[in-house]
Amino acid sequence: MERAVFVTGAASGTGYCIASRFAREGYAAILTSREQSRADKAAEEISRTYGVYAKGYALDIRDEGRVMDIFRDIDASGTAVDTVVLNAADLGFGTDPAVGQPFFEVSAEEFARVFETNLVWNFTIVRQAALRMRERRHGAIVFIGSNTAYRAIPNRAAYCASKGGINAMSRAFAVDLGPYGIRCNVVLPGTIKTERWRRMGSSQIVSGGLTPLGDISDFEDIANAAWYLGSDESKNVTGTELIVDGGMSCQLYPTALRK
Numbered sequence: 001m002e003r004a005v006f007v008t009g010a011a012s013g014t015g016y017c018i019a020s021r022f023a024r025e026g027y028a029a030i031l032t033s034r035e036q037s038r039a040d041k042a043a044e045e046i047s048r049t050y051g052v053y054a055k056g057y058a059l060d061i062r063d064e065g066r067v068m069d070i071f072r073d074i075d076a077s078g079t080a081v082d083t084v085v086l087n088a089a090d091l092g093f094g095t096d097p098a099v100g101q102p103f104f105e106v107s108a109e110e111f112a113r114v115f116e117t118n119l120v121w122n123f124t125i126v127r128q129a130a131l132r133m134r135e136r137r138h139g140a141i142v143f144i145g146s147n148t149a150y151r152a153i154p155n156r157a158a159y160c161a162s163k164g165g166i167n168a169m170s171r172a173f174a175v176d177l178g179p180y181g182i183r184c185n186v187v188l189p190g191t192i193k194t195e196r197w198r199r200m201g202s203s204q205i206v207s208g209g210l211t212p213l214g215d216i217s218d219f220e221d222i223a224n225a226a227w228y229l230g231s232d233e234s235k236n237v238t239g240t241e242l243i244v245d246g247g248m249s250c251q252l253y254p255t256a257l258r259k
Contacts, residue, residue: 001080004028009088011038017219023050032059071128083230090117092159100155114158137181174239183238185229190245210254211246
């Protein structure tokens with residue numbers, strides 16, 4: 001069977017770049033997005049660019065049945081998901097990243113939805129993939145987490161806690177799934193040059209000037225880390241985390257604040 005990478009939130013940005021990175025190495029690409037049209041467009045672009053099989057699926061949270069249907073459809077296509085990259089996430093800031101979820105105002109339902117997306121939903125995907133990987137005794141799970149699992153930011157308690165939960169869940173999966181040849185690891189990005197970050201302009205909370213390396217991450221930086229952890233380049237690596245944030249997490253405070 002043709003090996004494939006399964007990437008959530010892959011219609012654009014980091015997820016699209018991750019799917020492209022694997023496709024460049026000959027993997028078939030399975031992409032998900034909340035909108036079918038965007039998933040289809042991304043899959044068509046990757047297939048045309050890299051000459052691999054690619055297919056997009058609409059996938060939203062709270063529907064394990066849909067996850068199961070997608071994996072059954074993948075089975076029927078003659079491809080085998082060798083790597084899952086869990087990129088999609090609830091960013092936990094409601095409608096305005098500059099405001100976030102104020103502690104005294106956020107509803108319990110809105111707070112809980114972040115965990116439902118970032119932990120429970122991801123679990124349903126990992127389980128369906130692992131059922132197949134177990135039969136082949138080979139596979140890799142890669143979570144795209146966040147350095148905020150260790151360095152909290154204001155009004156994002158649910159997001160930070162859920163990303164910390166991903167780290168713990170990944171280690172637990174590494175223990176549970178290791179005997180079947182399935183590895184599980186986490187990429188911890190810092191700030192990424194997304195379109196949303198660019199639109200913030202002078203309101204950007206983190207810029208390259210605050211990191212030791214003088215830059216924040218491009219999409220390719222995260223994709224290369226996901227490739228390493230999701231391919232046999234890291235065949236004896238499991239239960240670990242790879243920080244990709246220009247050194248932001250290693251400092252007590254940014255040197256720029258002393259100027």
